[in-house]
Amino acid sequence: MTMTSRRHPIAGNWASLLLPIAEDNSIDFEKLGEEIDILIAAQVDGIYSNGTAGEFHNQTETEYERIQEMLASRCRAAGMAFIIGACQPDPIIMLDRLRRATAHKPLAIQVILPDWWPLTNLEAIDFLQRASEAADGIPLILYNPPHAKRVLRPAELSDVCGPCPSVVGMKIADGDDAWYAQARVYLGEFALFIPGHHLATGIKRGVAAGAFSNVACLSPRGAQAWTALMHTDIDAALEIESRICAFMDSDIVPFRREHGYSNAALDKLLAAIGDWGPVTTRLRWPYRFISEQDANGLRDRARRMIPELFAR
Template sequence: MKSAEHAIKGNWASLLLPIEADDSIEFSKLGAEMDILIDANVDGIYSNGTAGEFHNQTEEEFDRIQLMLAERCRKMGIPFVIGACQPDPAIMLNRVRRAAALAPAAIQVILPDWWPLTDEEAIDYLNRASGIANGIPILLYNPPHAKRVLAPRELGAILAESPGVVGVKLADGDANWYAEARDHLSGVSLFVPGHHLATGIREEVAAGAFSNVACLSPRGAQRWTDLMLADIDAAVEIEQRICKFMDQHIVPFRQKAGYSNAALDKLLCAIGNWGPVGTRLRFPYRWIGEDEAQRLRAVAKQELGDIMI
């Protein structure tokens, strides 16, 4: 499938913001986190996903984060993607313009989120973003909490008229979803949830993941991703254990207590204990206590020893 041949593939680690008690970003810790991810030799690093709290930072902070990432990754030869996502379309297009100047491998956008777009409006918006990106590929982020969650057929029709969009980060589904994705999204790089990546690879649909498993362990997620090319059955067995851990120990924080996906990803990072991030989110969002991370660390080491590197 063409998506597997695209340069943007594999295990992409999310940049998470270390937030201090006064709600400021601790940029020295952020730089240390970038260095750890680069040293883990992940396939790439991306900024300003949901877990990167793109929706809750100033434009000055946005620029500082992207410049730090671009300088470090270029120096070490690590691919990077900049998330220009923002619910406001005018602000987002300005972020695309500034991101393009840093020459990332791609720029990720969402569809403007206060009022859902029609197909025609989505095509217009993506083509405008692509033009502003000045030749840098666009990735569309269409998560389950988007105002419009696009089915493969809808997505295929929109992308057929948006040639600058080379990939989509989205939630996968059952066997029928994968069949529809093969029918309507051939040639598009699809990025499935990190804990479903082995299934996505086995189904010959996924190019990679902007990965929550890399939040838990960047090195472990990379080793697991590499295993998929050598022994997909063994990788699927690991996926089953990852999904069981997520369902039993992580998802209940969202289902029962209403914590955000960003809170869950930062919890995973604290369980993995690989960098100076912490679980705190920026006001007004609530986060999960470090004590829960300490409690679950022993569980993760026991159940996911091949990931917890």
Template sequence: MERNISEADWCRGNWGTLLLPINEDDSIDFERLSVEIDVLIDAGVDGIYSNGTAGEFHTQTEDEFYQVSEMLATKCKSRGMRFQIGASHPVPVVTLSRIARTLHLEPAAYQVILPDWVSVGIEEACDFLKRVAESARPVPIVLYNPPHAKRVLEPEAYSTLVKQIPELVSIKVLDGDIDWYERMRPVAAQVAVFVPGHHLASGVNHGVASGAYSNVACINPWAAQRWWQLMQIDMKEALGIEQCIQTFFAGYITPFAAQGFSNPALDKLLAAVGNWADIGTRLRWPYRWVSSIEVERIRKGAHRTLPGWFFETN
């Protein structure tokens, strides 16, 4: 199977993540989740994905995983919205099972992580992704390799994976410095490279990023979409907005990361600040979340540091 880059042209832009609304009894509130999906579709994001890190895939039962996936697929198909299903799991055979169970839902792609208890070598990573690709056919796959993964790959390793696995259409990574971007150019020529949402303009400006599975969309999916569109016509202005986003993060979000709060906790905090859907800041046991008491203070900071259109909904 040869890689056809044009077939993956859809895999770009500003993608919104599902965030799980969690009740006080630790159950998933599927009614609130249903409304959240509707809002993301209304916002006109380029696509929606389920069961990423911020979707707390690592806390779900298999029945819950399927219910989330089925709800997303049903709603997106009815309204012509692209969607990806996160089939990630630390246990590789469970990843395969999640794919087999949802293949009939026909997602645009499956997102997967590498096996995550014992670190894999590059040959093992290739073997794993080849098996995943075989199980997912004809649906392509996306590798999510976040900085907290047991094995964080270097650009040269991504090049190896891309050469051996034509079904791999995108990778989601933490970006780096100028040298990292230069080393990633051969990878970006073959697959869509998705960088953190708050670095998206810089990534596009470097000629490497194709989009973001976006934490900025957690603040406001409408604003994140407008920002992505601005990058296509006025990169100078888009980079200026990125500086505002970085200022906001440094002043109001990064301090919580320094206190040990996880990325899902930070993403839910961003959504609570944006107040575009009733998601809440609560995470599932045993993980800590940022108290809702902090939200109003941070919202005031966001209004001071971010462009006003970050809080418009159309």
């Protein structure tokens, strides 16, 4: 296999499907449908379900099926690309989710490595090969976030995913200059999706295909316009990125660093700050969520710091 033969056209700004959680801890499916319609109208490059911010780790299998059916049916009707997350720390449940996801014919299916006990490379290869068989020809995206029990370096990602031709891409954190150099050496055949607030840097360095984007949590339309700008004026896009990162560092990351909130809580905070749809900051029990008052207090600041994301 050549360095580009498995490259898949999946790319760009992908919006996370966030779960509207009611006060009784149930999923509000009526609001979920509204959210999907809003994301479609924003003309993002695609919508993906069941990432960390989509709370894949905290839903029943019946709920899982209903979420995917709602996403798939609305996206198909609108001609919107979509990816289904089959992620689950339990490998048996994950493979079952993956098999059920194939019926919806998504552009790709996202998986993680089983995560109660970290896998060796050989175990990871075995799992991904089994997942490839279950995917029935649908491409796979490996999600290996910084909070995984085992975070793979570029060379390790190549070792694990290389033997599995169905794995066409990875959702991973980027890093410093050394990381980018290693990514170019080892991961050139894969579509790499990096954190949304670093996407302009990843595009500039010729490494990133796109982002499953926290910036789209803040503003789906704004993130889409910013992504388009990267291909016409990368310097302007990088300048906007510097202000996005400044906002994240000063106003969002402290909720995790100093108060212990989860990444999902931060993404839902961003959506509430953006105020573009029916998603509140509420997470499913037992996870703590950031107050709506905090979101309201940051709304004007976000618009002052990054007005381009909120232009009409």
